[in-house]
Amino acid sequence: MAQIRGTAGYHLGSQPSFGGPGRPDATNDPSPLDAIREQTSKIEDWLDTLSHPVKPYIPAIGRFLIVVTFLEDALRIITQWSDQLTYLHDYRHSTSLICF
Known part of the structure; x- marks a missing residue:
């Protein structure tokens, strides 16, 4: 399976990268970032x-976990309830009409 890394296939190779050969102080030593x-x-x-x-x-595991989360909350x-x-x-000062 092919994976896209680096410039993500946008053909940005012509642009100088940070620390790349476009910089005047670049050396042939490998960068720590490359390692x-x-x-x-x-x-x-x-x-x-x-x-x-x-x-x-x-996907099935994700759906299962969502359902279990709702069941746990219920x-x-x-x-x-009490x-x-x-x-x-006590704290929201609601009436007893809501609290059945």
Whole structure:
């Protein structure tokens, strides 16, 4: 699978980059940023191969977590109903018409 890195395929190679050959003080020594980019590229490739078997299931996992979040919130509301009524009455000064 081809990946786009660097200039993201916008053909910006003609523009001088920071620390590139366009600068008058540029040397042939490799930049520390180039070494970091090389290492992060290796890590990114490793993570991509590691996560490849899980990728088809990510949408289902996300939907499941959203549903579980709503269920947990509903359970919390039910179990803490009296605390919520106390809060509404004491701090928000609501009437008892809302608090059934």
